[in-house]
Amino acid sequence: MGWLFIPALLRGGPKPEKISPTYVRRSLLIFVVVLAVFIVAGRSDPGIFLIRFVPDSDLTGMTGVAFTILGLGFSAYARLSLGRNWSSLVMIREGHQLVRTGPYRFVRNPMYTGMLTAFIGAVIAIGMLAALAALAILVVSLWMKIMAEEELLREKFGEEFLRYKREVRAAIIPWVV
Secondary structure, eight states: OGGGGHHHHHHOSSOEEEEOHHHHHHHHHHHHHHHHHHHHHHHHOTTGGGOBSSOOSHHHHHHHHHHHHHHHHHHHHHHHHHGGGOOSSSEEETTOOOOOSGGGGTOSOHHHHHHHHHHHHHHHHHOBHHHHHHHHHHHHHHHHHHHHHHHHHHHHHTHHHHHHHHHSOOSSSTTTO
8 A cells, every 4th residue: 555655755846837748749759669669579589689698697797786776876866966856757846946966066967877877787687688678768768858857947047057057068977978
């Protein structure tokens, strides 16, 4: 019965001021395309996704687990830094603030940095093409979400956000991308 409280936990914080309509439409389109690709690939050669691309060893397993733990920890740190500004949806909340502290000093989307790092760890630990395909889908999905979020932040904060974007150039990978 504990699962009944999940919507209340996700909802939290002030009411939405603006929700991105384009992100929902783009996400649905990506979902349909990905589903079609997986169905076609799976029907043509069902074993294709089970091919290993990294060795199945203790070292790769431990490396994958370490990356996963590191990524989840970094994501949790970023989530705590966001506080009441966090939302699972692409939205601006009433009283929304532009967070520039904690991991947001180094990268504009540290929760996604952590998620990506954790997922890369899982891909290394699993080592199969199915995991690599899922990683590619995650990267596209995160990039779409970043573009939608930054569009809303630019609308809400204007020059303040543009200045932050110039100062913290990295969207996901600190000092790189």
